[in-house]
Amino acid sequence: MNDPIIEVHDLTKTYHKKTVKDEAGFWARWLPMARQTETLTAVDHISFTIARGEIFGLLGPNGAGKTTTIKMLCTLLEPTTGTATVAGYDVVRQAAQVRQNLGAVMTGERSIYWKLTGRENLAYFAALYHLPPAVARQRVNAVLEQLDLTKRADELVERYSSGMKQRVAIGKALLAKPPVLLLDEPTIGLDPQSARNLRELILEFKREGHTILLTTHYMEEADQLCDRIGIVDQGRIIALDTPTALKATINRLDVLQVEVENFEPSWRGDLTALPTVETLTTEQLGHDGVWSLALHTGDSRNLLPQLIQTIGARQGRIRHLQVKQPTLEDVFIALTGKQLRE
Amino acid sequence: MGSDLIIQRSLRSELRVLWVMAHKEWLIFRRYPAWVMGYIIWPLIFPLGAIFTARALSGPDARALPAFAALAGTDNYVGFIVIGLTVYAWINITLWEVGFHLRNEQMRGTLESNWLCPTWRFSLLLGPSLTKLATSLCFLSLAIAEYHLFFGVPMLAGNPTLFLLVLLLVIPSIYGIGIAFGSLVIRFQEAHTMVFLVRGIFMVFTGASYPLAVLPDWMQTVATWLPLTYAIQSIRAISLQGAGLSEIAADLRMLAFFALFMPVLGYLLFRFTERQARRTGTLGHY
Numbered sequence: 001m002n003d004p005i006i007e008v009h010d011l012t013k014t015y016h017k018k019t020v021k022d023e024a025g026f027w028a029r030w031l032p033m034a035r036q037t038e039t040l041t042a043v044d045h046i047s048f049t050i051a052r053g054e055i056f057g058l059l060g061p062n063g064a065g066k067t068t069t070i071k072m073l074c075t076l077l078e079p080t081t082g083t084a085t086v087a088g089y090d091v092v093r094q095a096a097q098v099r100q101n102l103g104a105v106m107t108g109e110r111s112i113y114w115k116l117t118g119r120e121n122l123a124y125f126a127a128l129y130h131l132p133p134a135v136a137r138q139r140v141n142a143v144l145e146q147l148d149l150t151k152r153a154d155e156l157v158e159r160y161s162s163g164m165k166q167r168v169a170i171g172k173a174l175l176a177k178p179p180v181l182l183l184d185e186p187t188i189g190l191d192p193q194s195a196r197n198l199r200e201l202i203l204e205f206k207r208e209g210h211t212i213l214l215t216t217h218y219m220e221e222a223d224q225l226c227d228r229i230g231i232v233d234q235g236r237i238i239a240l241d242t243p244t245a246l247k248a249t250i251n252r253l254d255v256l257q258v259e260v261e262n263f264e265p266s267w268r269g270d271l272t273a274l275p276t277v278e279t280l281t282t283e284q285l286g287h288d289g290v291w292s293l294a295l296h297t298g299d300s301r302n303l304l305p306q307l308i309q310t311i312g313a314r315q316g317r318i319r320h321l322q323v324k325q326p327t328l329e330d331v332f333i334a335l336t337g338k339q340l341r342e
Numbered sequence: 343m344g345s346d347l348i349i350q351r352s353l354r355s356e357l358r359v360l361w362v363m364a365h366k367e368w369l370i371f372r373r374y375p376a377w378v379m380g381y382i383i384w385p386l387i388f389p390l391g392a393i394f395t396a397r398a399l400s401g402p403d404a405r406a407l408p409a410f411a412a413l414a415g416t417d418n419y420v421g422f423i424v425i426g427l428t429v430y431a432w433i434n435i436t437l438w439e440v441g442f443h444l445r446n447e448q449m450r451g452t453l454e455s456n457w458l459c460p461t462w463r464f465s466l467l468l469g470p471s472l473t474k475l476a477t478s479l480c481f482l483s484l485a486i487a488e489y490h491l492f493f494g495v496p497m498l499a500g501n502p503t504l505f506l507l508v509l510l511l512v513i514p515s516i517y518g519i520g521i522a523f524g525s526l527v528i529r530f531q532e533a534h535t536m537v538f539l540v541r542g543i544f545m546v547f548t549g550a551s552y553p554l555a556v557l558p559d560w561m562q563t564v565a566t567w568l569p570l571t572y573a574i575q576s577i578r579a580i581s582l583q584g585a586g587l588s589e590i591a592a593d594l595r596m597l598a599f600f601a602l603f604m605p606v607l608g609y610l611l612f613r614f615t616e617r618q619a620r621r622t623g624t625l626g627h628y
Contacts, residue, residue: 015622071623074458078620099460100349106458110451115370127362128459130355135348156373172455176349 005180005211006050006073011082013043013068013235042068044235045082050213052179055206057222058215059328060232061340066215067106069232070184073213074104086180100129103173104182108189109165111172114158118149118168121157125172136175143171147201163194170201181205183214187221199225217340219328229328233336246331253278254300255330256293259320260311263291267314271295274310276303279337290319296334351460359461363469371477381477385485386492389427392551393420393493413553416582421495423551425581426574428489428497430550432482433516433570434541439474440520441537443467445527454625463616464609467521475513500580504587508576511597515569518604525608525615528624544570569600 017038043065050056058066071077073084075095084091087101105111112121122143126136144150147167157165166186173181186202187195202225206212216222222229223243231239231246239246265282272280276299283292297303300323311318324330332340371377396419400406411417444467447453456466489495498505523536530536544550547561548570554562565571576593579585587594619625 068623076454076457076620076625077623096460099458100351104458106454107451111455113366113370113450113452115373116366120366120369124362124366125455125459127355127358128456128461130349130351130359130460132348132350132355133358139348169455 002052002054004049005052006048006056006084006086006213008046008048008069008073008084009082010045010047011043011069011072011084012041012045012080013065013072013077014080015040015042041235043072043079046230046232046235046237047082048230048237048240050211052211053206053209054227055202055212055214055225057226057229058213058232059217059219059222059226059229059332059340060215061217061338064232065235066217066232067184068235070104070106070182070213070215073098074102074106074182075099076106100176101178102180102182103176103178104184105166105169105173105186106182106184108169108186109162111169112157112165114165115156117154117156118160118164118171119144119153121168122171122175126175129176131176139175139177143174146174146204147171161194163190163197166190166194166198167201170198174205179209179211181210181212183212185215185217187216187218195221219332219340223328231328231332231335233332238335239331243328246328247326249331249334253296253298253326253330253334255324255326256295256297256300256303256307257320257322257324258293258295258307258311258318259285260291260293261317261319262289263293263311263316264314267311267316270310271307274303274306275299279333281333281339283339294330294333296330349460356462356465359465360469360472363465364472367470367473368476371473377477381481381484382488385428385431385481385488388431389424389493389551392423392427396420396423396551410553413555415553416578418495418582420493421497421582422553422578424489424493424495425497425578426548426550428482428485429574429577430544430548430570431485432478433512433544433573435478435481436474436516437520437523437540438537439478440467440471440517441523441527443470443474444524445531448528448531448625457625464612467524467612471517471520475517495581497577497581500582500584501586504580504585504590505577507594508573508580508590508597511594511601512569512573514602515597515600515604518600518606518608521605521608522611525612528619529615531624544568547571548574550574566596569597569604572596572600 089097572593576590
């Protein structure tokens with residue numbers, strides 16, 4: 001493994017929020033004694049390292065702490081405790097040097113000026129990255145070319161598609177040729193084709209030698225792009241390994257995917273209690289009483305007849321059934337008991 | 343790898359950043375052409391209410407005018423009102439634009455992407471302020487021309503060098519206040535209330551449309567702590583009474599004091615709120 005370029009040790013971010021006590025009356029709520037401090041731990045003692053040239057993914061549901069982690073690494077947010085270094089520079093004490101060594105894409109299409117052209121946006125940020133003017137011009141043209149934006153470079157960004165705006169946002173991160181790229185949910189909001197094109201670009205960045213930390217809640221994206229993945233839930237990394245190794249940890253479990261008509265949520269307890277069922281997730285499909293069930297089990301052969309009998313006894317009707325290979329989402333479900341989308 | 347750093351940070355490149363930020367603000371400003379109409383029409387409309395009120399209160403044959411002249415030092419009530427409200431409007435625009443700049447960047451979503459760049463953070467306020475200063479001076483120039491043409495008020499009738507000196511001294515104060523606002527907005531994510539509050543204070547306490555002598559003593563004391571008071575007072579003296587350097591020296595000294603003190607206060611507040619924003623994560627909130 002190459003030497004680490006990002007090192008995170010016991011990183012924590014805690015927020016303190018003043019709220020009103022539940023028992024406070026309408027008038028009393030304005031008094032100091034009616035206030036209490038709530039503590040929210042967004043990132044809870046996480047540690048990881050990222051090797052030079054690696055694509056590392058933080059995969060988890062919304063609110064897991066992925067964006068908070070990235071914000072601390074790119075110096076937008078101060079950690080509460082713990083340390084982190086990027087290219088050898090501490091994110092708190094050497095913030096300016098950290099910013100010189102990374103390009104970050106945080107809010108995608110909203111992070112650029114819509115009343116400027118694509119070229120004007122890149123020229124602006126090239127200056128903010130202290131690129132000498134001649135170098136800036138050359139880099140702007142090169143980035144426009146790489147991101148297939150040259151033809152419309154001199155149109156206002158407000159007329160671009162979402163995919164083009166996202167590419168301009170990524171382009172500004174590439175201008176100074178930073179060794180590290182931080183991409184926060186880079187394909188969110190994009191149509192499938194644009195998202196696919198962007199993933200190809202990310203792989204191209206890796207081939208160029210960039211180290212990439214990306215956050216996503218799309219497990220297919222993490223599976224396709226990442227050399228290693230940290231699965232994040234409630235501020236903690238609950239698993240960290242290559243996609244193959246992560247899926248292998250639950251290889252012993254089959255996933256029975258069942259579509260049931262007339263399903264009632266009250267059946268969950270009985271189904272979970274069936275022998276060898278590790279976890280059960282349910283999702284309603286449409287409004288016609290059809291639900292999709294995913295049961296993680298170590299013994300699908302013996303579970304199947306019991307499952308059919310249990311559902312049939314409750315007047316349910318199985319209209320589709322398959323045994324699946326585990327995905328990263330199944331890994332997440334096995335670890336947390338809930339879906340990535342919850 | 344293909345990631346050899348090509349950044350060359352220097353004083354020259356930091357100055358280039360200021361220029362680029364100013365240029366960016368100009369490009370965005372000129373792509374909203376409605377501003378131009380506002381800058382042309384607003385100076386004409388703004389003082390009319392006060393002028394007609396004064397005309398009504400001056401009574402038949404303007405018989406109350408000597409009483410006004412005794413308090414104001416001039417019977418040219420149109421000029422008195424126009425000058426006061428023009429300076430007030432100019433400062434109002436400046437406060438609004440500077441005070442809201444960071445908030446606008448925050449709401450656009452571009453504040454974080456600027457913050458991520460390895461550049462002096464204060465440039466984010468200082469650079470765009472250059473454009474806002476230029477556009478506000480355009481407003482002032484248009485207003486001066488319109489008042490001369492339509493109201494017969496020659497704001498540059500007196501010593502134009504002194505007029506410019508007053509402007510040069512009041513600009514740092516106003517930008518200092520604006521920068522303080524802009525910083526607080528990052529912390530509290532609400533700018534309108536604060537700007538309205540300060541606008542109201544300036545309107546009432548600085549004698550923008552009436553002589554300070556009509557205010558109660560305690561309000562006159564408050565007025566002595568506002569830089570705008572001295573700016574309006576001295577420009578009126580220059581334009582309406584032909585005052586020279588010695589007559590406005592005391593006002594200039596106070597403006598110089600505020601010119602030193604306010605920008606420092608603004609910068610310190612900016613550093614404080616920037617640190618707070620990094621602790622609380624409010625940079626990206628809108």
